[in-house]
Amino acid sequence: MKAMSPLEELRHSCSHILATAILRLYPDTQLDIGPPTENGFYYDVDLEKKLDASDLEAIEAEMKKVIKENQKFERIECSREEAITKIKSIGQERYKLGRLADIPEGEPISFYQNGEFIDLCAGSHVGYTKKVKAFKLLSIAGAYHRGDENNKQLQRIYGTAFGSKEELEVYLERLEQARARDHRKLGRELKLFHIDEAVGSGMVLWTPNGAIIRQELQSFIAEELRMADYEQVFTPHIGKLGLYRTSGHFPYYKESQFPPIVEPGTVEHLAESGCSCGELSNQLDSGEIDGYLLKPMNCPMHIKIFDSQPHSYRDLPVRLAEFGTVYRWEQSGELNGMTRVRGFTQDDAHIFCTEEQVGQEIQGCLDLVKLVFNTLGMQDYRVRIGLRDPDSSKYVGDAAKWDKAEAALREAAQTLEVQFVEEPGEAAFYGPKIDFVVKDVIGREWQLGTVQVDYNLPERFKLSYIGADNEKHRPVMIHRAPFGSMERFCGVLIEHFAGNFPTWLAPEQVRILPMNDDLVPQAREIEKLLKAAKIRVTVDAVADKLGAKIRKTHLDKVPHMLVLGKREAEEGKVQVKSRANPSLEGVKTPAEFMSELLQTIADKTLPESESAEAGS
């Protein structure tokens, strides 16, 4: 067990103080575990009473008493037999005996005691409870014992603790500020997207402003793909069920899909012959009835495009790209703004290549992902290699193919010049993958860019090409999506920029603020000039004072504004004020500003200032 940092130690101790208080208030409680986390700690408890916010207050009050008593934390080491006796004597056998059994033979077994409270615990802890100078209980949530949904759901109490009150306040303040850049809040305020009950949960409606951002991102990637020798394709939103039986989607990921669509008359016909819904379902499973599936992935259709013609090794790699919209039945509790939805568009592509080309092609994909992240100034990501979980049966294909694919990915990742971690169980059902993972404003991780190596689907679809030896060979597939999905990527991007987009992405790039009505015609002339250069520009012709117009432009997060007053007008100039690129500021002619701005757009220049500042 690795050593705890002083802060982790403090928080871990605070979770013991929490448990101490809970046992005082609810002596029947059975405790599970209470570790420190990245931003605080929690304790999982099993008690009859459903805790609510007012109970948290009472528990906090009791915790303060425990701290005031300044109890000493003492380590008690003992043998396994003694530990069993001790756990029984304190009446905590329901979970603690299982936790004790987890400790490998030969490892030391220890308890920690503070006051009347004793807990099986490896440590470490602060010396005395008074060391915990500042803490706060934050929320209650359900959490399955050992994270297994077949187990009982316990009540998890989350809290955080710091060495001083000031640090706690700074943390709570930061939390508050982070929420101000939440993409769901900014999405509404800046009119970027809308989710409507009447359309359905997890279905994103891209409103005009958001659509501009998406369009710009798509144009950007499409241009890069052209240069990297990808070919554009289009495919429909549904396909025959049989296609997905072949790919493995239908049997293997049935629970994550919308149910099949059957042909007109099928249901009525079956009903007449007295067929039950269960039988219908069985017949769909067995293939007696063929329906259609809303596509959960684009790959089977791209495979069919590849397979529509014979291929020579000279043709490879074939790279087929599509902004393909897919639909997945995500659990209702998982839906989240734009970052977890039921219908989304991937910037998808599938590369069909020879085994020798795999390394180089993965490299090309990783370069593309890195280019995307660099262009947008997203440096705060981690790289994960998702491997199969050896104990699970949810994967297609044999072990040898998986080993080959995993080795290819690992090798490519090593040349990436970023640190990566390998995580078993994170693979796709047809192959391992390299994922680029970022955090949202409240610390949740989301997978964006992904590169996946697949030896299995070519096998299932019996793909082939003719090699130099005039024999048939099996190509290897690479699935890749630098953004992941447009929805999730934009959600994360909104938070990354706190709504202050670089000029090339901003829905409104320039706003002209004429000082009074007389100057509106002149403002319209400038607007016309900029519009002719495809700049997204508006004129604020409302009879407000300048201060009000400036304020509104700031709140709308428009990157550049042109103030047009009498002074400027007489010289044929405008005053440039720029949130995004202060270096553009100054009094200059519209033509001068325009050429500088066009350069900024062409270069995809990032905002110069740290635009983390959120809202008013």
Next chain:
RNA sequence: GCCGAAGUAGCUCAGCUGGUAGAGCAAUUCAUUCGUAAUGAAUAGGUCGUCGGUUCGAAUCCGAUCUUCGGCUCCA
């Protein structure tokens, strides 16, 4: 899907123990023509998520349901 919380005007929210709704901002209209983050006044806007129940009477109490939020599980 599970645990918990919440749904009142476009947005943010108030409405105590039941007597059929209110503020600020936004919107609209009028006046103001103004020099760097809010000019003033007036007007309009809600079957209180939905359905059902209790009651003389429900935003308020009860039940169901939908949606959202925080977790858990899941995640191709």
